[in-house]
Amino acid sequence: MGMIDYVYFSCPVCGNRIQGQSKGREWPEMSVFQWEDAPWYVKTDMLGRRYTCPSCSVEVEITGTVTVDASPVEVEERKKQK
Ligand SMILES: [Zn+2]
Numbered sequence: 001m002g003m004i005d006y007v008y009f010s011c012p013v014c015g016n017r018i019q020g021q022s023k024g025r026e027w028p029e030m031s032v033f034q035w036e037d038a039p040w041y042v043k044t045d046m047l048g049r050r051y052t053c054p055s056c057s058v059e060v061e062i063t064g065t066v067t068v069d070a071s072p073v074e075v076e077e078r079k080k081q082k
Contacts, residue, residue: 003028005042009035009062016055020062022046 005022022038024045025031033042046062053060 003030005031005033005038007033007035007038007042007046011053011056011058012060013058014053014056016053018051018053018060020046020049020051 003025005025005027007020007022008017009020010016011018022033022042022045024041024043025039033039035043043062043064047064048062050059050061052058
């Protein structure tokens, strides 16, 4: 059973930091992430959630896409093998 992580992101309107929560991680300790540094599974759990900015009261929704990518080094190695 994982704990809730807290993720901070910027309000797109006023730039205020908004606190979101994520349950995307199975880790027995609470962590605090900045959105830019949060692991993909933490962000994925937040997709579609809505928060209200405490500063300007705008409602923001977490949107985005999760992409799967190979490391560039590995791609280069596989090209050489062909
Ligand atoms: Zn705001």
